[in-house]
Amino acid sequence: MGRGKIEIKLIENPTNRQVTYSKRRNGIFKKAHELSVLCDAKVSLIIFSKNNKMHEYVTPGLTTKRMIDQYQEALGNVDLWCSHYERMLEKLRKLKEINNKLRGEIRLGADLDNLNFQQLQSLEEELISSSAMIRERKISNDRGANLLHVIKTRTETCKKKVKNLEQVNRSLMLGIEDKYMVHPHYLMM
Structure with a gap:
């Protein structure tokens, strides 16, 4: 009894899709090997999965590069x-163009000779405001680091308090159990 025909379309279930991929990949590798052995053909098969994992079959004694070179010769040295x-x-x-342009922008001192007094003053003001902004960012980053340290320390303290309270709770529960439970040696009397 033969199998029924299946509709060739994407398998929606990822697990079924992966199983089918593995089985059919192994089947096509087997066919490539058989073609290579039975017909003395040069076979190269490269498969990339959905996750970009490469699977490859090349006729024994050949390399993929040799197969590609032979392919180029067959196309007429393309x-x-x-x-x-x-x-x-x-x-x-x-x-390289972008790099050279950026290097030119970085070199501040190279073009200062062509600037007049007002342009130099505005450049100085820009430098002062830029350095002030950088200082503010550094201070806020330092404050953020200090705040993070404080939060971390407080969190650790709270965790220790919770552990201590859990221990106190356990000991109180044991005390209650001892007080209100009937001990077996009392029953024997």
């Missing part, structure tokens, strides 16, 4: 890495 390399070079060029 370099798969060239476009990626060019994008990286463009990104590097843009980052």
Whole structure:
């Protein structure tokens, strides 16, 4: 008796989906191995799971890189890495531009010769206000650290008090049990 056909769509239940993924992955690896052995074919299979975990099968004696190189030759020497390399070079060029621009902005003393007296005064005022803001932030951060230390100390003190009260409660409960419970040796008399 054969299996019924299933509808090919996303499996909604994550557990069932993972089980099906594992079984079918193993099945396709088995088929790739059989194709490689029975037909003397070069097979490379790469699978990425939903969690970006890579699973790979390559015909024994080969590497994935050799398979990709052979693929490029079959396409007529199309370099798969060239476009990626060019994008990286463009990104590097843009980052260097940004870096140079930022370095120019950081160098305050280099362009001070071209400023007049009023511009120098406004620059001085900006520096004073900026340093005041930095001091305020530092003080508030220090206050925050002190406040955090105080809260932590008070929390530890409260925890100790709770432990002591729990011990007192236990001893009182034992005292009550001893006072109101009938001891077995009284029953024997």
